[in-house]
Amino acid sequence: MRPSRSLRLPAVVCALLVVATLAACGSGASDAPPPDEGGEALPAAELALVAYSTPQEAYDEITGAFRKTAKGRNITFTRSYGASGDQSRAVVAGLAADIVAFSLEPDMTRLVTAGIVAPEWNAGPHKGMITESVVVLATRQGNPKKIKGWADLTKPGVEVITPNPFTSGGARWNVMAAYGQVTKGGGSEADGVAYLKSLFRNVPVQDDSARKSLQTFTSGKGDVLLAYENEAIFAQQKNQPLDYVVPDSTILIENPVAVTKSSKHPEQAAAFLEYLHSPEAQAIFARNGYRPVVDASSTRELPQPSGLFAIADVEGWPAVTKKFFDPAGSIMADVEKGIGVSVGG
Amino acid sequence: MPEPTSPRGGRAGRGGGPGRARLLLRAVALGYLAALLVLPVGLVLWRTFAGGLGPVLSSLADHSVLHAFQITAIVAVAAVVLNTFFGLGVALLLARHRFAGKRALNALIDLPVAVSPVVVGLALILVYGRFAPVGSWLEGLGFQVIFSLPGMIIATVFVSLPLVVREVQPVLVEIGIDQEQAAWTLGAGRFTTFRRITLPAIRWALAYGVVLTLARAMGEFGAVAVVSGRLVDKTQTVTLLVEERFQNFDQVTAYATSCVMAVIAILTMIAINVLRPTSLAEKESA
Amino acid sequence: MGRGPGLGVGVATLWLSLVVLIPLAAVTLRAGENGWGGFWAAVTAPEAASALRLTLGAAVVVSIVDVVFGTLVAWVLVRDHFRGERVVEVLIDLPFALPTIVAGLVLLSLYGATSPLGIHLAYTRAGVVMALLFVTLPFVVRTVQPVLAELDPEMEDAAASLGAGRITTFRRIVLPNLLPAISAGAALSFARAISEFGSTVLISGNLPFKTQVAAVHIFGQIETDNVTGAAAVSTVLLVVALLVLVALDLLSRWGAKRA
Numbered sequence: 001m002r003p004s005r006s007l008r009l010p011a012v013v014c015a016l017l018v019v020a021t022l023a024a025c026g027s028g029a030s031d032a033p034p035p036d037e038g039g040e041a042l043p044a045a046e047l048a049l050v051a052y053s054t055p056q057e058a059y060d061e062i063t064g065a066f067r068k069t070a071k072g073r074n075i076t077f078t079r080s081y082g083a084s085g086d087q088s089r090a091v092v093a094g095l096a097a098d099i100v101a102f103s104l105e106p107d108m109t110r111l112v113t114a115g116i117v118a119p120e121w122n123a124g125p126h127k128g129m130i131t132e133s134v135v136v137l138a139t140r141q142g143n144p145k146k147i148k149g150w151a152d153l154t155k156p157g158v159e160v161i162t163p164n165p166f167t168s169g170g171a172r173w174n175v176m177a178a179y180g181q182v183t184k185g186g187g188s189e190a191d192g193v194a195y196l197k198s199l200f201r202n203v204p205v206q207d208d209s210a211r212k213s214l215q216t217f218t219s220g221k222g223d224v225l226l227a228y229e230n231e232a233i234f235a236q237q238k239n240q241p242l243d244y245v246v247p248d249s250t251i252l253i254e255n256p257v258a259v260t261k262s263s264k265h266p267e268q269a270a271a272f273l274e275y276l277h278s279p280e281a282q283a284i285f286a287r288n289g290y291r292p293v294v295d296a297s298s299t300r301e302l303p304q305p306s307g308l309f310a311i312a313d314v315e316g317w318p319a320v321t322k323k324f325f326d327p328a329g330s331i332m333a334d335v336e337k338g339i340g341v342s343v344g345g
Numbered sequence: 346m347p348e349p350t351s352p353r354g355g356r357a358g359r360g361g362g363p364g365r366a367r368l369l370l371r372a373v374a375l376g377y378l379a380a381l382l383v384l385p386v387g388l389v390l391w392r393t394f395a396g397g398l399g400p401v402l403s404s405l406a407d408h409s410v411l412h413a414f415q416i417t418a419i420v421a422v423a424a425v426v427l428n429t430f431f432g433l434g435v436a437l438l439l440a441r442h443r444f445a446g447k448r449a450l451n452a453l454i455d456l457p458v459a460v461s462p463v464v465v466g467l468a469l470i471l472v473y474g475r476f477a478p479v480g481s482w483l484e485g486l487g488f489q490v491i492f493s494l495p496g497m498i499i500a501t502v503f504v505s506l507p508l509v510v511r512e513v514q515p516v517l518v519e520i521g522i523d524q525e526q527a528a529w530t531l532g533a534g535r536f537t538t539f540r541r542i543t544l545p546a547i548r549w550a551l552a553y554g555v556v557l558t559l560a561r562a563m564g565e566f567g568a569v570a571v572v573s574g575r576l577v578d579k580t581q582t583v584t585l586l587v588e589e590r591f592q593n594f595d596q597v598t599a600y601a602t603s604c605v606m607a608v609i610a611i612l613t614m615i616a617i618n619v620l621r622p623t624s625l626a627e628k629e630s631a
Numbered sequence: 632m633g634r635g636p637g638l639g640v641g642v643a644t645l646w647l648s649l650v651v652l653i654p655l656a657a658v659t660l661r662a663g664e665n666g667w668g669g670f671w672a673a674v675t676a677p678e679a680a681s682a683l684r685l686t687l688g689a690a691v692v693v694s695i696v697d698v699v700f701g702t703l704v705a706w707v708l709v710r711d712h713f714r715g716e717r718v719v720e721v722l723i724d725l726p727f728a729l730p731t732i733v734a735g736l737v738l739l740s741l742y743g744a745t746s747p748l749g750i751h752l753a754y755t756r757a758g759v760v761m762a763l764l765f766v767t768l769p770f771v772v773r774t775v776q777p778v779l780a781e782l783d784p785e786m787e788d789a790a791a792s793l794g795a796g797r798i799t800t801f802r803r804i805v806l807p808n809l810l811p812a813i814s815a816g817a818a819l820s821f822a823r824a825i826s827e828f829g830s831t832v833l834i835s836g837n838l839p840f841k842t843q844v845a846a847v848h849i850f851g852q853i854e855t856d857n858v859t860g861a862a863a864v865s866t867v868l869l870v871v872a873l874l875v876l877v878a879l880d881l882l883s884r885w886g887a888k889r890a
Contacts, residue, residue, distance in 0.1 A: 085855075093475055093491075094484070094491065215592050220743075221754055374704045374707040381764060381765055382722055382726075392740055446644075452880065456655070457651060460826065461825070461872075462829075464868060467658060468655050471657035471858070472657050560728045584731075587730075591736060600740075603733040603737070610728035613728045
């Protein structure tokens with residue numbers, strides 16, 4: 001069986017068709033001009049937004065909404081989403097960014113130390129935070145394993161999914177929630193560490209980002225997922241079969257955002273930052289499951305845990321980062337070594 | 346074409362219709378291929394259109410999806426052009442000349458095929474990253490390689506490097522230098538000789554190499570995943586888009602885009618199969 | 632090209648260096664950053680060692696399966712004739728042409744949580760093996776086919792007329808002639824299997840110690856900024872790849888001798 005030579009020309013045509021298809025698809029990618037609205041628009045610019053993994057839908061919507069406003073008419077965005085720690089390190093390594101949004105403050109502090117973000121980024125009324133949430137326990141639909149609280153997570157046979165705290169911001173919130181609920185409930189530091197050790201023995205896989213661990217959970221792995229409340233809500237909105245439990249004692253998640261010093265369009269970046277605090281943007285955050293920092297009229301009723309504590313109540317991020325998350329030697333480094341997971345550095 | 350002989354392991358009438366053993370072998374082979382290839386691909390095509398044509402078309406019309414196709418096209422075509430140009434040069438060099446280190450060069454050309462794409466990405470970051478020797482120098486000139494299109498192009502060039510060389514080289518060796526020498530003695534310049542003597546002789550092998558390179562370049566995932574920086578609408582190729590959409594529960598877009606890539610793959614396969622050099626005789630008389 | 636190769640060699644070497652050689656050298660240099668002891672520690676760290684073991688083991692299994700089924704498919708394509716054989720011929724190249732991540736999605740849809748067949752291989756080693764079988768399918772088939780096609784059937788006919796059974800004929804006449812091609816295909820399969828990333832990313836679920844292949848492990852190490860560890864494991868893969876290339880070179884010479 002030999003293909004005839006007369007088919008060779010059509011074969012080349014096939015190959016050219018392939019390239020033509022790609023080019024045709026690609027040429028359709030022109031940015032649609034936003035509707036015309038009166039008011040002074042800022043000069044055209046392309047802003048680079050670098051964010052952690054979970055607010056992707058929210059930011060995609062918000063950037064779209066911003067482009068419909070008078071000020072943002074001529075502004076386009078590139079967006080990059082990934083694990084909070086990884087994104088923070090990427091910006092230090094050269095990833096261009098005008099606006100950075102991370103899961104937790106230390107990932108922002110890294111940029112301040114590297115001279116990329118001004119030290120006054122958190123001087124405003126909201127201390128630089130743009131959204132809030134809480135750590136919840138997500139379960140399969142119907143909660144077949146009857147998970148009611150933190151104590152259920154260390155039971156034998158329960159698989160807990162949480163990302164890797166050395167890459168993911170969400171994972172660090174999870175760890176501090178798990179630790180804090182012990183110490184805030186009267187336990188000692190040693191009790192808290194012991195709880196973390198038994199918790200992580202039940203963790204079969206640590207994905208690098210919160211969004212990836214949600215993906216792992218919805219793909220069928222694990223019984224409980226430690227997640228941001230907004231992630232659980234997002235999953236439910238996407239018709240993923242999961243329920244979640246808001247534990248009585250849990251941590252208040254606060255997510256920072258800032259503009260970079262190296263931004264080539266500081267005026268536009270600042271305008272976008274301001275827009276993020278507007279009622280419209282906060283409402284979009286709320287629609288995506290976050291707890292807004294600015295009171296927005298369309299907030300859903302989200303439960304207020306009785307034992308809600310903040311990171312400041314467990315010594316604050318600077319101390320916690322050193323004590324729990326230093327790859328060279330810390331509580332979590334020991335926990336990970338104990339289960340054989342590498343911690344980088 | 347040799348007469349079909351009886352397959353191993355059983356009775357078969359020669360020329361009297363397929364025997365049991367032959368049918369068994371055929372069934373096993375085709376069954377394996379069906380289970381491994383046809384079933385999964387068929388399922389994806391099925392699942393893509395499960396919700397009807399509408400959602401598929403609207404997801405493909407999405408801004409980010411179109412950008413991803415654009416970026417894949419740019420990166421793939423750039424890689425093809427670069428690898429064709431340098432591939433031809435290296436093939437000519439290896440086929441026509443003797444020089445110190447020729448065996449080493451010849452062996453090294455094959456290296457990219459055996460390297461994991463993730464290692465490729467790592468290797469490029471170590472040289473062209475912001476804090477790396479070459480990278481920091483380029484950054485000083487205002488030229489960013491990693492987290493930007495140039496890095497992705499280099500990565501794609503790397504993984505598809507040997508394909509054109511390895512297809513053209515044996516043909517060059519085979520056709521020999523006689524015609525070219527004749528042209529020189531008649532006064533033709535080097536470039537004219539290449540254009541009128543060499544190129545027509547290798548054109549089908551070259552076309553095959555180009556198609557292979559194009560297919561490889563469009564399908565690249567691991568290396569670009571490492572060097573891209575995940576910039577949606579800027580450095581997100583179609584392959585990266587598929588992963589990202591899937592991770593974000595947007596199955597429709599992930600499947601739809603995969604479907605398009607599968608169709609493109611099938612077109613490429615047809616091209617590959619028709620262009621594949623089947624025998625030296627055919628190559629020579631092409 | 633009448634004049635000497637000097638400029639051409641220079642340009643080719645420069646090109647190759649900038650794109651391939653210097654970056655790969657950088658990987659091995661970075662791996663050795665902490666000395667031999669550091670390198671060894673990075674490679675024998677539990678997660679890394681486990682990933683390497685899984686990868687090499689799976690690659691061996693996959694190469695063996697590829698040899699058996701690849702030879703079989705090549706045989707059927709060359710020696711048998713049936714309707715639709717042209718389609719099958721073209722289909723073999725699908726894994727070459729399909730992007731690996733699409734292959735991963737394809738396999739996940741069939742063998743993942745939403746499998747219509749009720750086969751759930753995500754997060755299992757079997758899932759990893761399935762993914763690798765998919766991407767390495769064409770190698771043995773494509774190396775064996777041309778050799779099988781060129782094989783003179785007279786020897787087999789002679790053996791048959793002397794009373795040799797089919798299996799004996801295959802074993803003693805056909806197989807030895809195919810061995811260089813089969814081995815070359817197996818080596819290519821193996822090299823591809825140890826490097827594979829895109830198709831395993833989705834289906835393997837990336838469970839450390841269970842289903843995390845070397846390439847996925849390296850990716851994770853890069854992301855967590857453990858570049859030295861990533862470089863160490865990468866160097867191991869590079870050494871194995873080099874050994875495979877050397878083996879391929881020897882095999883092609885062996886094959887040429889037999890022709």
